[in-house]
Amino acid sequence: MVTLLQTIDTGHEDMIHDAEVDYLGLRLATCSSDNSVKVYDIKNGHALLDDLKGHFGPVWQIAWSHPKFGNLLASCSYDKKVIIWKEANGKFTKYYEYANHDSSVNSVQFAPAEFGLILACGSSDGSISILTYIMETNSWDVKKIQNAHAIGCNAVSWAPAVFPESALDNNSEPSLKKMLVSGGCDNLVKIWKEDQDRWVEVCKLEVHSDWVRDVAWAPSAGLHHHTIASCSQDRRVIIWTSDDAISWNSTVLHTFDDVVWNVSWCLYGNVLSVSGGDNIVTVWKQSLEGNWQCISSDVSKGSGQINQ
Template sequence: MNTFNKEDAKMVTLQTQVDTSHEDMIHDAQMDYYGTRLATCSSDKNVKIFEISNSQHKLLAKLSGHEGPVWQLAWAHPTFENLLASCSYDKKVIIWKETSTNQWEKLYESNNHDSSVNSVCWAPHELGLILAAGSSDGSISVLSCNIDSNVWDVKKIQNAHSIGCNSVSWGPVFPPTNFSYTPQKRIVSGGCDNLVKIWLYSESEDKWIEEQKLEAHSDWVRDVAWAPSTGLPKTLIASCSQDRRVIIWTKSLATANQESSSSGWSYNILNTFDDVVWHVSWSIMGNILAVSGGDNKVSLWKETPDGRWICISGLSQTNK
């Protein structure tokens, strides 16, 4: 375990500061696939989209449709044109579509939960237009779209986490090992039961089943992130918790594509921080992990060739 030392870390350079003019706390900010547009959401119930160019930014659209604080956003892959998902305390998931330049409309509104929807995440585009959402009602909903007819099918994982589900993240589509290989759908989730769970969609049973239960955290799991496939013979999941720890879960790809009752997952504690850790996010190449928490700092971590995780950069969020 490596203790984060801000004196030893290189500082990230602040390149752009965006004045969103949200009227309340901002809960999420997500860049699109090309890194040219930024979507933000807030307790003011609104979603905003900005154009980011060099050090300049311009408001392109304001999306109003939620009736409560908006917790999280997710851009779909550009294969499906310009789609943005949002989830809210109002129990709704809204999928927004850009119908013409900077003109956005509701494509679909989901009302499948009995409590706040806390997390949304799109599946890898190879699997189709599929969105997962985790809710405080303890369930996970999976929304699949028939693109030609815009008909949405919803499947629910009931009682995925007792007390509530805080985060969902899709597993990557692994490179085929043979010509008969069919990509498998997997989701990792984190909840208020202190657990990280992996869910596998069973084609034969037409339902989601609990494939694995990962136990190591001692308090609510606030976020989970499955690393993109990097071509390495292993897959990684990061989780963070109110117990102030970030944990890296590792499994060999030799067993990752197999339905098995044996775990195969091992874990390392990346670090124990000074405050609750709210969010973990992988770089697009899956080799750098960003961590942010209640200490108002963002730190970047990378695995060394000998398997150790080191802090390569830190950013204090107070230097605005």
Template sequence: MATIRQRIDTTHRDAIHDAQLNLYGSRLATCGSDRLVKIFEVRPNGQSFPIAELAGHSGPVWKVSWAHPKFGGLLASAAYDKKVIIWQETSGRWHKSHEWAAHEASATSVAFAPSQYGLILASSAVDGEIGLLVYDAATSQWTSSKISKAHDQGVNSVSWAPALVAAGGEETPKRLASAGNDKNVKIWVEGENGEWHCEKTLHGHTDFVRDVAWCPVVNHTTYTLVSCGLDGNLVLYRTKNITSGEWTVKLLEKSNGALFHVSWSPCGGFFCRFLAMIIRFRSGGKNFQGQWTKVDRDNKEKGRHSKTSRRDSFQPRRDAPVNLIKLFQGVYGSQKKMALTCSDIPKFICALLLPPIGVWMEKGCGAQLVINILLTLLGYIPGIIHACIVILWY
């Protein structure tokens, strides 16, 4: 089962459209309709801290993408204002490094290429074109080019194929996948002259294709793609010989609603689609052979996630003193000064008992739960008596 391990309050003032972790999982970038890009430091102990709030777009920001850490702190964003902005961290401060405004309509997606190809950024837009930005280290300049008429009615997403080295030591050609409003997924390959052309058009949707993602792992020359769309289809594409153009298309799921995003885990064993579930791949033997199965969130996590109140979303843990403070705040509201009376004693007892009960409700049930509650009552009786005496005395 999949559980939510951490929640981060981004303080975005409007809808969040994308959230991306860097390669090490130590930083999180978010963007939203408030026209802002925000960066957070994420620590293994569950703590998170805001690092930067980047304002440079004049419309909703749809997508963000991290460059490989070997290029330093680089983040790209695409927005409704037709702009693609590359942000750079210098001496701990983030600033706008490059702005590209060559798209003629809303920029819908950005994606940095695998680091083996160098510093390259792909973008997509509603104008039906795919943009390519290549950084020249010799001149410290970005050069741009376009794939014109990539999709009719607009391109919604781009994704880079993983970089491989052939048996002879030569790199395989660069490849891109794109998802469009023409209901197709297309694979683009760079020729020897640097020109891009469509290598394959994949059909698996009956409505706009919202997102496409390459599996980051290639096993025995088997490439894998996954896409989702407004038709609710979650489609898997696979090929054992990418140069042959022979792909298998499999419908993994037909959702009741539209699907907007798909994303792989770094190892390629998991991917999730927005918003309801996670898909897991079970491998058999040494080869990637098996079935894709749905991994649901556990019931307790679903219940917590469905509550809108922060107070109601309190999660019991073993740190009873901290939980006691939180529950006390829940009993008495947000008052800074609390005066206890005799009528408050039942609430005080309830606040003392609820934290361990909440933990045992997660860990056990039945007779064991009753025994644990009774032991807890016995353990708290001296403290309760002392608290009552103090309250009545004052």
């Protein structure tokens, strides 16, 4: 059972779309339709550290980089822009701005640290941008997956850097492979991989009957296969599993009473949280027999508060 420990009054003036804690559990970032990103010190009374103003539209999602690259925070917005913010002495300044999408940017996620400083961005223009920091030139290299999803891309999520053991040959060592999963307005979940300096589609997964709103590739720690969760306006959450990241099996986790907006894995990839339009957050865990069971649910209401 998940227990409510504390409620944080964020001070946002409109709906909150995302809330993310950094890798070390020291900072909480939130973003909102009030066009702002806010950062809090959650170790010292949840004090507001900074109120970031740089977007000119609702901010849909935020993502922290691995701490080996410093305290970097990415945000994406309806204003077609991605901003990477950098912290110095408790304050955040604009580190890099990317404005090469033709429509709203809906999702951002940093790659596993083993690959370097890389950010994936999914947009309503249907494309996915891969931004890679080049240390030697202090610049960003940009590659685009054009027409990744018809009508638009709603979500992106990186595969773990090291593949599960069962995905490797018997005599091979764990290898680093850059792979992504995306979800879009074409009702599809797609798997992508980097192949000779370009991104190619590995497969498309067709089960959802409405827009895919979120995708999450599970961490591989302790797992012997790949696992992806996807959620949709069709009110379903699908669990996808694969031994080779090419052929996938699907299981309907649950059909909910309203649109499902978000899915998120725990660190070990065996517990999944789900949130949707009914204001209910449910937590699911897979039993030893392979069945998914709801182990907790909670109701969170209000546009300016976060329950922790």
